[in-house]
Amino acid sequence: xxxxxxxxxxxxxxxxxxxxxxxxxxxxxxxxxxxxxxxxxxxxxxxxxxxxxxxxxxxxxxxxxxxxxxxxxxxxxxxxxxxxxxxxxxxxxxxxxxxxxxxxxxxxxxxxxxxxxxxxxxxxxxxxxxxxxxxxxxxxxxxxxxxxxxxxxxxxxxxxxxxxxxxxxxxxxxxxxxxxxxxxxxxxxxxxxxxxxxxxxxxxxxxxxxxxxxxxxxxxxxxxxxxxxxxxxxxxxxxxxxxxxxxxxxxxxxxxxxxxxxxxxxxxxxxxxxxxxxxxxxxxxxxxxxxxxxxxxxxxxxxxxxxxxxxxxxxxxxxxxxxxxxxxxxxxxxxxxxxxxxxxxxxxxxxxxxxxxxxxxxxxxxxxxx
Amino acid sequence: xxxxxxxxxxxxxxxxxxxxxxxxxxxxxxxxxxxxxxxxxxxxxxxxxxxxxxxxxxxxxxxxxxxxxxxxxxxxxxxxxxxxxxxxxxxxxxxxxxxxxxxxxxxxxxxxxxxxxxxxxxxxxxxxxxxxxxxxxxxxxxxxxxxxxxxxxxxxxxxxxxxxxxxxxxxxxxxxxxxxxxxxxxxxxxxxxxxxxxxxxxxxxxxxxxxxxxxxxxxxxxxxxxxxxxxxxxxxxxxxxxxxxxxxxxxxxxxxxxxxxxxxxxxxxxxxxxxxxxxxxxxxxxxxxxxxxxxxxxxxxxxxxxxxxxxxxxxxxxxxxxxxxxxxxxxxxxxxxxxxxxxxxxxxxxxxxxxxxxxxxxxxxxxxxxxxxxxxxxxxxxxxxxxxxxxxxxxxxxxxxxxxxxxxxxxxxxxxxxxxxxxxxxxx
Numbered sequence: 001x002x003x004x005x006x007x008x009x010x011x012x013x014x015x016x017x018x019x020x021x022x023x024x025x026x027x028x029x030x031x032x033x034x035x036x037x038x039x040x041x042x043x044x045x046x047x048x049x050x051x052x053x054x055x056x057x058x059x060x061x062x063x064x065x066x067x068x069x070x071x072x073x074x075x076x077x078x079x080x081x082x083x084x085x086x087x088x089x090x091x092x093x094x095x096x097x098x099x100x101x102x103x104x105x106x107x108x109x110x111x112x113x114x115x116x117x118x119x120x121x122x123x124x125x126x127x128x129x130x131x132x133x134x135x136x137x138x139x140x141x142x143x144x145x146x147x148x149x150x151x152x153x154x155x156x157x158x159x160x161x162x163x164x165x166x167x168x169x170x171x172x173x174x175x176x177x178x179x180x181x182x183x184x185x186x187x188x189x190x191x192x193x194x195x196x197x198x199x200x201x202x203x204x205x206x207x208x209x210x211x212x213x214x215x216x217x218x219x220x221x222x223x224x225x226x227x228x229x230x231x232x233x234x235x236x237x238x239x240x241x242x243x244x245x246x247x248x249x250x251x252x253x254x255x256x257x258x259x260x261x262x263x264x265x266x267x268x269x270x271x272x273x274x275x276x277x278x279x280x281x282x283x284x285x286x287x288x289x290x291x292x293x294x295x296x297x298x299x300x301x302x303x304x305x306x307x308x309x310x311x312x313x314x315x316x317x318x319x320x321x322x323x324x325x326x327x328x329x330x331x332x333x334x335x336x337x338x339x340x341x342x343x344x345x346x347x348x349x350x351x352x353x354x355x356x357x358x359x360x361x362x363x364x365x366x367x368x369x370x
Numbered sequence: 371x372x373x374x375x376x377x378x379x380x381x382x383x384x385x386x387x388x389x390x391x392x393x394x395x396x397x398x399x400x401x402x403x404x405x406x407x408x409x410x411x412x413x414x415x416x417x418x419x420x421x422x423x424x425x426x427x428x429x430x431x432x433x434x435x436x437x438x439x440x441x442x443x444x445x446x447x448x449x450x451x452x453x454x455x456x457x458x459x460x461x462x463x464x465x466x467x468x469x470x471x472x473x474x475x476x477x478x479x480x481x482x483x484x485x486x487x488x489x490x491x492x493x494x495x496x497x498x499x500x501x502x503x504x505x506x507x508x509x510x511x512x513x514x515x516x517x518x519x520x521x522x523x524x525x526x527x528x529x530x531x532x533x534x535x536x537x538x539x540x541x542x543x544x545x546x547x548x549x550x551x552x553x554x555x556x557x558x559x560x561x562x563x564x565x566x567x568x569x570x571x572x573x574x575x576x577x578x579x580x581x582x583x584x585x586x587x588x589x590x591x592x593x594x595x596x597x598x599x600x601x602x603x604x605x606x607x608x609x610x611x612x613x614x615x616x617x618x619x620x621x622x623x624x625x626x627x628x629x630x631x632x633x634x635x636x637x638x639x640x641x642x643x644x645x646x647x648x649x650x651x652x653x654x655x656x657x658x659x660x661x662x663x664x665x666x667x668x669x670x671x672x673x674x675x676x677x678x679x680x681x682x683x684x685x686x687x688x689x690x691x692x693x694x695x696x697x698x699x700x701x702x703x704x705x706x707x708x709x710x711x712x713x714x715x716x717x718x719x720x721x722x723x724x725x726x727x728x729x730x731x732x733x734x735x736x737x738x739x740x741x742x743x744x745x746x747x748x749x750x751x752x753x754x755x756x757x758x759x760x761x762x763x764x765x766x767x768x769x770x771x772x773x774x775x776x777x778x779x780x781x782x783x784x785x786x787x788x789x790x791x792x793x794x795x796x797x798x
Contacts, residue, residue: 053479054479055475055476055479055480058475058479162561162588162590165561165586169562170493170561170562170586170588171467171493171561171562171588171589171590172467172492172493172496172497172561172562172563173467173493173497175496175497175499175500178500180504191504191505192479265468265471265497265501266497266500266501267467267471267496267497267498267500269467269468269493269497270590271466271467271468271469271590272467272468272471
């Protein structure tokens with residue numbers, strides 16, 4: 001039995017990928033090529049942060065932090081064919097680790113930008129451990145059972161923070177000590193721009209590593225396992241190991257993303273990493289275009305822009321206070337769901353699939369004109 | 371090569387698009403203000419706030435910001451403060467600390483408010499202290515009695531307003547020691563600094579071993595059955611509640627179902643009679659009989675009090691005649707103190723100026739005890755008086771007590787109450 005056919009999300013990924021004509025043979029180092037793109041993107045964004053107002057920089061930072069998680073999730077769901085409804089929980093692990101570490105550093109009087117690096121690294125490491133444990137269970141489960149287990153994780157992990165309030169301070173959450181921007185940048189350097197830089201570095205690094213991973217032996221194994229488990233096994237791919245690795249990679253990205261969120265908001269609380277977040281992340285990668293990193297970028301943009309958009313829409317509407325109260329908080333969810341349905345019908349490959357199709361049409365039109 | 375180049379380009383293009391979309395999204399056309407103080411023009415001052423208009427803390431509290439705004443409109447109708455009208459933008463955060471993060475950033479960075487006023491909630495506001503400090507935004511009169519607001523060294527722009535939960539706890543415990551002596555005392559607190567600070571105050575007077583049982587609740591779980599059952603089993607005769615109104619009502623209802631009727635002693639933030647009566651409904655209201663609470667503002671039922679008369683008048687004129695309760699009294703009293711601070715800060719309003727004006731202190735208002743504001747103390751009212759509900763009316767009894775949040779003794783306070791100025795607007 002083919003595992004892929006069991007899950008509608010995975011078959012979506014296959015459809016999305018099927019849209020792509022097989023990539024032609026190319027020479028040269030993949031790593032160098034990806035490094036080049038990353039540097040270009042980094043330079044563009046570096047100058048962009050100078051043009052943006054603090055609030056826009058904060059939104060950019062949020063997008064970048066989301067991107068770490070959506071990119072990791074799209075590799076898991078789109079490339080390795082496993083479903084996770086619990087990525088918000090992995091983010092919580094990363095965020096709480098960073099919070100506890102940063103506060104430890106600050107209490108012991110150790111400051112400096114390197115402390116943040118250590119905290120983030122530890123956050124990622126711990127999430128990797130958790131991801132490996134969950135991955136071990138996940139590798140034995142398929143379809144709705146896998147969804148069920150990851151859903152349970154999404155629900156229980158934030159509840160752990162509420163229950164063990166000695167360490168995690170309950171619903172109130174923990175403050176996260178973050179050093180102000182280095183003084184070498186000048187005293188009036190906007191904090192939001194500094195945050196945008198930190199988050200963008202994390203996002204670009206994630207994208208670079210994941211892009212390389214996709215082109216590597218492991219990346220090919222992911223896709224082979226997704227398309228047909230038995231065929232993959234016949235080709236000598238260790239099934240369970242590959243699936244656990246996919247979970248670990250994806251969890252590491254989520255941990256980094258969660259840690260960045262802790263740094264950005266200078267606080268962590270259970271409500272920030274609830275079930276809603278996990279569902280939104282999955283919706284975002286599906287709408288963005290499952291399996292492709294560019295789709296993950298679209299997803300991250302949507303996660304920041306859509307709530308704002310719905311808010312301004314509701315502000316324009318003059319509703320009775322009762323109706324407003326009922327819509328409050330539910331409307332973004334409804335609009336997200338509606339977007340999902342529309343995108344799935346109109347463009348099963350997500351936004352990125354649509355972009356590719358448009359590019360193909362215009363190329364065909366050009367050829368016809370020649 | 372071509373394919374990967376396209377993909378790389380797509381990523382870069384997507385990011386660039388995102389950036390430009392974000393940049394264009396601002397629109398608005400911010401006209402530069404004459405003075406470069408955010409939120410202040412020659413004709414207007416903009417304040418922002420985060421309030422639980424929905425969610426677990428909405429019952430009662432959702433009326434506070436509207437009442438403050440009503441008092442502002444009353445002052446605006448008389449010409450404002452130093453010729454500037456007071457504008458108030460309050461946004462719903464649903465009592466969710468994560469949402470508070472977003473809405474406060476929007477208020478400060480996008481709406482460019484002059485100050486955050488009366489941001490409501492211990493768990494919610496605690497999370498934005500660092501952000502407000504980094505941006506040097508005055509954080510005035512936080513609507514919570516956590517001791518966190520009183521850290522002038524760490525958070526020089528943050529000021530409390532109401533009596534803090536530790537002071538309140540000490541006075542409530544003094545009442546229990548004097549008038550409920552020998553009874554088994556228990557404490558139920560919200561699972562955050564609200565509950566912790568209250569418990570700390572109670573224990574400072576009764577001693578750590580003076581309590582038979584302590585427990586907590588979380589706002590995300592509306593089942594308080596286990597806690598109440600535990601108190602009943604432990605034989606608690608007096609239960610101190612550090613609860614928000616919605617949960618005070620839940621506790622009373624749950625206890626009634628278990629046929630458990632101890633003496634309730636409720637924190638000022640969760641003990642307003644009219645709020646609780648509204649929450650419990652006609653059938654549940656008798657449960658409030660005999661409830662003991664604490665307060666630092668005049669009693670809502672005392673219609674002969676000049677402050678109540680003033681605010682009732684403002685409420686009728688500018689708040690669409692909303693039912694006048696403790697929340698409205700609270701919101702208007704906050705507005706009154708803010709106008710005092712603005713008057714004291716003078717015509718050249720700056721963020722530093724208002725902080726200095728409040729640190730100078732000396733404001734006299736509706737509160738029954740003095741403010742503690744100084745350069746080294748950013749805490750608000752210094753004491754409470756106990757109140758009891760009898761015959762559907764909440765009235766004060768006994769002495770007014772003041773104390774500090776440390777080891778200071780609980781002292782009687784006997785200065786006469788002040789009366790409002792004739793026009794109801796404080797002057798400098």
